[in-house]
Amino acid sequence: MWRQRFNLSLRQRTFYIIVFSIVMLMLMIFSGLFISEGQLKINPGEMNGEPSLAHLFGTDWLGRDMLARTLKGLTLSFGVGIVAALASSVIALLLTLFASWNKTTDRMVTWLVDLFLSVPHLVLLLLISFTFGGGFKGVIIGLSLTHWPSLTRLLRSEMLQIKTAKYVGVSQQLGKSRWWVGKHHIVPHLLPQLFIGFTLLFPHAILHEASITFLGFGLPSEQPAIGVILSESMRYLSTGKWWLAVFPGLSLLIMVGLFDLLGQSLCKWVDPFHGQKGM
């Protein structure tokens, strides 16, 4: 209904959704970056405060402002997520190019993908994080090493399609090397997919980071990560301090949701065939 009132095509609407989610995410991240150590300080005068105007998200058992901690935690999650998603995308691209070499390498890559998908994701994360002794390093390596399989699968099927295209055959007949074909024909076609894949990997990575941190394997407990905040809140839930868990979790949900929205809108925006169909 409002579509007619504002006279927007679906494509324009998708574009505004993209702009909206980018702006919102920027706001969340930058407000986290500008939070100083002073705002995270322990404040014994305001212990266990319920949400109020001064402290929108309430305060914890040390009097720390939960809004500041949550925003700081989101920024941290964002940082971890970006590194992990970037590393995973690079791994996926390299493996896809490796798979394009010949049948044997293709089989090797497929097998590797199947191998990584055969262990529950969380268990694999746990195992890798255990290997690196937990902490920052463990989480980032774990997230980077476990998020590439689904994207690799996607890129590989795309790559197989490109490889059957006539112009690739012509290039090969003209004596161009595999590198040349890969660089000029395959990679440019994979880039949009890779970019969208990267955006859609992001929410997964962030959720997994929070989960693994919640379980005690991830970021160290002195960091204000969302996982740490939520696992600490467990101890205070039975005394009815609901705000310690509700708001940080909700903020994480919103951030992940925005990223998901961004990825899907980008996907629709780039794809001309489905761009016109309603959500």
Added chain:
Amino acid sequence: MRIKQMGVYLFKNVFKIILLLLAVSTLSFILVSNSPIDPVRSYIGADMTSVSPEQRENIAEYWGLNEPVLQQFFNWGTHLLQGDMGTSLIYRAPVAEVIAERFVASLALMSVAWMLSGLFGFILGIVAGMKEGTWLDRIIKGYCFTLASTPAFWLGLLLLMLFAVQLGWFPVGLSTPAGILADDVTFIERLRHFILPALTLSVVGVANVALHTRQKLIDVLNSDYVRFARAKGESGSKLVWRHGLRNISLPAISLHFSSFGELFGGAVLAEQVFSYPGLGQAVVEAGLGGDVPLLLGIVLCSTLFVFAGNFIADLLYKVVDPRIRKGEL
């Protein structure tokens, strides 16, 4: 002819699982043996100062930690082939026993949640697909997308706060009440401790099935045979019942079977939130406590679990779908 094909198919899958388990066990052993976490240190824990270096050396010797890694792997592998998965350090019991006991608890949780989420997801998906574009469809879709970005453990925390702390309907944790012998626990008590984790797990699992079913149903409703049925005057739920359900149920069931990996991950989180003594809680404790044999055992066990799900999904397609059944197996 059929029997021969089936034999080949089974043989292929048995080969696949053996290769898979071999690769997973090798890979996880390499990972675990490179960990900086010292098993002796985490075994002794807080008593570190009261244990002399000689005693520590003895423990390491007893566990075979002083042998080269390759030898350790060989020892572990040969014992594993004989059905001996080693001894858990934190539970001080054979790993196989710990896993078996915990797996039953987890399986109860996961199977109830799996069935509930499958059923509700399927129903929601059909409703949304039938009413595509209406407000009902929007609500269901919005609900599913929100669910997909919800951290599973946070949802558990919310349920815990609402039903256990505020309303007091359910106990706050543990699968049995404290202070009562395990044999005296009634079924009702067990059930009360079981409901919240199962609920969390099933709510999380709904989104995937519902969205998938919705999309499939929309595809089916746009097909030629449905157009023909409409031209004959069929409509509404009768049309979906006759022409839709058969075509969408198999992919949905299949998808649901191949989601065992996520189910297991969700169970790990739910069990941690509600301190439900299942396999998920055990794997977290094993990881935090440096209990390598138990950790490796659970990794292998969960791999088997996921493989079973994928195998059943594949089999369902081959056995149930007449088009594939008549073609090649």
